[in-house]
Structures are given as C-alpha cells and as structure tokens.
Amino acid sequence: MKNQIFEREHQINYYECDANKQLTISMLVNVMMQVSGEQSHELGVGDEELAKKGLAWIVLQYAVDIKHIPTAHQKIKITTQALSYNKLFCYREFHVYDETGTLCVTAKSTFALLNFEKRKMVRIQEETVAPFQAPFSKKLVRTPKPEKVVEEQFTENEYRVRYLDIDTNLHVNNSKYLDWAIDTLDYDFLTTHKLTHLNIKFEKEVYYGNQINSQMSLFENEEGEIISAHRIMTGDVVNSEASMTWKKNGEESNR
Incomplete structure (x- = not known):
C-alpha cells in the first residue's frame, strides 16, 4: 500500500x-x-x-x-x-x-x-x-544534530513560562521554543535577513511556571551563511537545541 x-x-x-x-x-x-x-x-x-x-x-x-x-x-x-x-x-x-x-x-x-x-x-x-x-x-x-551554542560567546534572554505557553499535553508548545529562540536576535538582523534552514531538537519538557534561559551564539560558515545556534535551558538542564541558517535579504537560497 x-x-x-x-x-x-x-x-x-x-x-x-x-x-x-x-x-x-x-x-x-x-x-x-x-x-x-x-x-x-x-x-x-x-x-x-x-x-x-x-x-x-x-x-x-x-x-x-x-x-x-x-x-x-x-x-x-x-x-x-x-x-x-x-x-x-x-x-x-x-x-x-x-x-x-x-x-x-x-x-x-x-x-x-x-x-x-x-x-x-x-x-x-x-x-x-x-x-x-x-x-x-x-x-x-x-x-543531523543542531549546531552547538559557543559557550564563551552566547547572549541570553530569560523568560517565565506562562499559562498561554502550555498546550493540551500540559507542557510548553513546540512553537514557543522557536519564539524564544528568535527573540535572541535583534530587530535589525531579523528585518534584513531571511531564514533558509531550521533544525530544532526537543530534549526535555518545559512546564508552567518554569524559568527558562534562551541562549544564542552567531557565526558565519565557510559558504558565507550566517548560523545562529540556540539553546533553551531550565537551570542546568538542556530542554532544546536549535540552529538556524540565515541569508541577507535579496540573496538567493541554495537549499
């Protein structure tokens, strides 16, 4: 069949x-x-x-x-x-x-x-x-696994998990991890670059009331593409890792 x-x-x-x-x-x-x-x-x-x-x-x-x-x-x-x-x-x-x-x-x-x-x-x-x-x-x-956050270079934002972040499985909805990750990139970058590839892996559930850190490091690969590596943490626990590939607006994607 x-x-x-x-x-x-x-x-x-x-x-x-x-x-x-x-x-x-x-x-x-x-x-x-x-x-x-x-x-x-x-x-x-x-x-x-x-x-x-x-x-x-x-x-x-x-x-x-x-x-x-x-x-x-x-x-x-x-x-x-x-x-x-x-x-x-x-x-x-x-x-x-x-x-x-x-x-x-x-x-x-x-x-x-x-x-x-x-x-x-x-x-x-x-x-x-x-x-x-x-x-x-x-x-x-x-x-393939997402790119790793560079320990000495990351920036981070902190969030508290709200009721509206939770879905019917009683944990944070997958899309919220992406919002937290994207939010570590600034306005000028996001309005002048386009996303061409996303790889995100979910490791541990996040629940209502948790305090999370969204961490990000940015680098350029050999092809001239900009890679943002992301990590969602609760305390010392890695809940999710992601990497995103970006190109400047107007550039063609090779993917």
Whole structure:
C-alpha cells in the first residue's frame, strides 16, 4: 500500500506574520502540525482517540528547508505524509506550496508516543499507525544534530513560562521554543535577513511556571551563511537545541 498523502489549504492571516509581513516560523510549524492532526483525526487515530489510551503524540525534532516564506493574505497548500516508523519513532514529511503552486518549504519531523501519566515515551502501537499506510523499518532516521551554542560567546534572554505557553499535553508548545529562540536576535538582523534552514531538537519538557534561559551564539560558515545556534535551558538542564541558517535579504537560497 502507498503512504497516505493528505493536504489542506490555509489562508495566511496578518496576525500570523512578522514585521516583514511574512509568516513566522512558529506559525508555520503550528499550521503544519494542524494539518497532520487533521489527517490523524480523519483516519480515526486523532488526539481524542489517543487520549482514551492515555497517550499523546510528541515531536522530537524538525528539519525545515525554506526557499521563501509566504506572506500575509496568501493562500498556501500544505501536504503531509507519514514516511515510516519503527519501535519508538515515526517520521513525517511536509511540503508547503505558495499560491502560484511553487514549493516554498520542505520539512521532516520525528514523532514519538508519550504516556501522558508517566511522561515517558512508549513503543509505537501498530493499530495507531496502520491507517497511515507507512512502512515499518528497523532503520533509525538520523537527522543531523543542531549546531552547538559557543559557550564563551552566547547572549541570553530569560523568560517565565506562562499559562498561554502550555498546550493540551500540559507542557510548553513546540512553537514557543522557536519564539524564544528568535527573540535572541535583534530587530535589525531579523528585518534584513531571511531564514533558509531550521533544525530544532526537543530534549526535555518545559512546564508552567518554569524559568527558562534562551541562549544564542552567531557565526558565519565557510559558504558565507550566517548560523545562529540556540539553546533553551531550565537551570542546568538542556530542554532544546536549535540552529538556524540565515541569508541577507535579496540573496538567493541554495537549499
């Protein structure tokens, strides 16, 4: 059987965009997660059904390549499909097309099942993934790790986790990590540069009331691309690491 491909259209609202009128990376992730959630629901294995078993999907990592970001009031199309799964992980791919039908974003993600009460990962259940028609593979898909923050060079911002940062899994929503990471970059940088690649890995959950530090260091690679390395910390615990690749506005992306 062939993997199920699912698609949805989305009208970009102005409140989903930044000062450049571009869809923010956190909202892009939210839209993609909404589409994958709708596919799960239509296949009868949505959040409500998983909750009856005391389970919930969690995302462990995203790798996102961006040719260009859609802007306010455009209508985009998002397609997604489950690629494969093994005993512990499920792998999913997303494509985002702008209103001309041009591919603008490609993303791959790694999911796992969480035992809601024990807050621990559990083995993937056959009946949960079967409707997606994705093949079982013993092979682990190894997404490269994000770049590391340079210890002697990072800057940091401090935040307290608010009620509205928490999602229905009772931990900080994935998109909030991206907001905290982006916020370490200044206004002039963000309005003169565009994001071309994101790699973010989630390590430990963050909960309501936690005090977190968002740390960032910036450097230029051999190709002349600017890399921002990010780390979200609670005390001495690393909760998430990410790296982002940037180019100045007007420069073409090689990805």
